[in-house]
Amino acid sequence: MHFLKGHGTENDFVILPDPDGELDLTASFVARLCDRRAGLGADGVLRVVRAKQVPEVAGEPAEWFMDYRNADGGMAEMCGNGARVFARYLADAGLAQGDEFDIVTRGGVRRVRMEPDGEVSVEMGKPVVLGSSVTSVGGQEYEGLHISMGNPHLACSIGDPVTHLDLTHQPTFDPAVFPSGVNIELFNAVGTSRAVMRVHERGSGETRSCGTGAVATAVAAAALSGETTGTWTIEVPGGTLTVVLDEETSYLRGPAVIVASGELMLAE
Numbered sequence: 001m002h003f004l005k006g007h008g009t010e011n012d013f014v015i016l017p018d019p020d021g022e023l024d025l026t027a028s029f030v031a032r033l034c035d036r037r038a039g040l041g042a043d044g045v046l047r048v049v050r051a052k053q054v055p056e057v058a059g060e061p062a063e064w065f066m067d068y069r070n071a072d073g074g075m076a077e078m079c080g081n082g083a084r085v086f087a088r089y090l091a092d093a094g095l096a097q098g099d100e101f102d103i104v105t106r107g108g109v110r111r112v113r114m115e116p117d118g119e120v121s122v123e124m125g126k127p128v129v130l131g132s133s134v135t136s137v138g139g140q141e142y143e144g145l146h147i148s149m150g151n152p153h154l155a156c157s158i159g160d161p162v163t164h165l166d167l168t169h170q171p172t173f174d175p176a177v178f179p180s181g182v183n184i185e186l187f188n189a190v191g192t193s194r195a196v197m198r199v200h201e202r203g204s205g206e207t208r209s210c211g212t213g214a215v216a217t218a219v220a221a222a223a224l225s226g227e228t229t230g231t232w233t234i235e236v237p238g239g240t241l242t243v244v245l246d247e248e249t250s251y252l253r254g255p256a257v258i259v260a261s262g263e264l265m266l267a268e
């Protein structure tokens with residue numbers, strides 16, 4: 001099986017090209033692939049398959065479906081950094097033409113753009129603020145905004161640097177609010193256009209970046225000063241992302257690179 005490895009601000013993915021939909025990607029296989037000692041190691045898997053080969057998205061008006069899986073093998077509706085790495089792969093492989101094209105995700109069709117400076121942007125849709133909720137990290141409780149980016153987020157301003165947080169364990173959350181689990185962002189807003197964020201992802205644990213989480217963080221940081229629009233720099237352990245919030249939608253921009261390719265010896 002051919003694979004590639006890529007990352008967007010060190011949110012890393014195994015890419016499995018499967019244009020004709022021949023792979024039966026089980027949760028246990030994905031988990032073994034993502035294992036950082038016994039497998040290749042990654043925060044998630046991006047299966048690259050033609051949308052017409054996948055019944056759940058066969059009618060969507062774009063050629064390629066990003067079949068995203070978390071490191072534990074679970075599915076997610078959307079992955080912002082994954083979408084940018086997926087687009088980088090399609091462009092490099094000559095499977096998509098032009099600077100802008102659409103891809104299909106479980107969260108809907110997303111427009112991606114290959115920027116002149118080499119970064120990749122993705123239109124992320126309109127964030128939906130659904131209320132507030134609490135989490136407890138290392139015995140400390142934080143309140144944040146419940147935001148849907150297609151996938152669920154709880155974005156909490158902690159009003160302090162995030163460096164000391166221990167995210168090795170699953171932060172608590174209210175299962176009545178988040179029945180399918182949640183991605184939890186802890187951030188420190190610095191002024192009105194920059195925030196420093198760490199994240200504990202559903203199905204992957206602490207990662208060095210999360211694109212949907214960066215947009216949720218920008219929304220929650222903007223809300224601290226009563227704003228719903230603006231441009232935010234979101235600093236994550238793996239680099240820097242730019243988030244633009246406007247009245248209609250949101251955009252995520254940052255680096256996305258392919259670092260390796262090869263043949264997989266792991267079998268199902």
Ligand SMILES: N[C@@H](CCC[C@H](N)C(=O)O)C(=O)O
Binds near residue numbers: 076
């Ligand atoms: N790292 C991703 C988000 C991946 C999905 C998430 N763990 C979930 O289960 O919702 C991103 O860049 O957005």
